[in-house]
Amino acid sequence: QFKVNKWPEVDGKKVAWETCQTFSGSWGYYRDEHTWKDNRQLLVLLIETVSKGGNLLLNVGPTARGTFDHRADHALKEMGEWMKYNNRSIYNCTQAPDDFRVPDNCLLTYNPETNRLYIHLLEYPLQNFLLKGYGDKVKYAQFLHDASEIRITAPRGHWIREQMSDNDINLSLPVNKPDVEIPVIEIYLKD
Structure with missing residues (x-):
């Protein structure tokens, strides 16, 4: 193997x-x-x-x-x-383009035909999910398992705001991990 x-x-x-x-x-x-x-x-x-x-x-x-x-x-x-x-x-997906930084405890896949990025959450973050360098790339985000929207918001907590740069975004995740083994965030990318 x-x-x-x-x-x-x-x-x-x-x-x-x-x-x-x-x-x-x-x-x-x-x-x-x-x-x-x-x-x-x-x-x-x-x-x-x-x-x-x-x-x-x-x-x-x-x-x-x-x-x-x-x-x-x-x-x-x-x-x-x-x-x-x-x-x-998974289907028709491949490695994400190099300009997408992989968040900690995550894996990325990418579908070049649909121009969508998938973030697989191997460890579930607590509410704030900071995506460094994604600010000018993301149009919309949702969980893949139920198509529920994930809002782009200001992060909760002063310390995380200090870590953000102009081109970073924060996804506001539910407090409780969805009832799936590995939750996946589907990112609709800007053209």
Whole structure:
């Protein structure tokens, strides 16, 4: 199993790449396997791969009867549930342009056809979500799972206002994390 640190290049040009990963520590079915990745690990693996311009191939080893283990079925169902609402942040997406700074504890994906940026919140911030250098780029923001608007507002708290420059914006997030494993913010970018 192999992961890259950044989009691979040959002679200075980015090349197509794919990583093949397993749901557990085994490439085939092994009844007594106890190293299965949880839903969060699998989603981070998927998002991180796309954020580096790659494709993820997940291997599931069938049982001797040709069926999937109940743990594989469960993992696929959980990933499918997240994808039902967040697939726009994965399909037809790639690495974000270099002029978008990646916020702490986040991963970015980008759809060049729709000109939309996706911010995957690996750790949920408390209300203020500062985006440095995004001020002249953002038209609208919403959560992807329910299409609820995220307002661009002045930050709450004096200390964060002091950290802001003219081209920074603050997204005012709900206090409570949405009930999804990894919330995704969809950013409609200015043309």
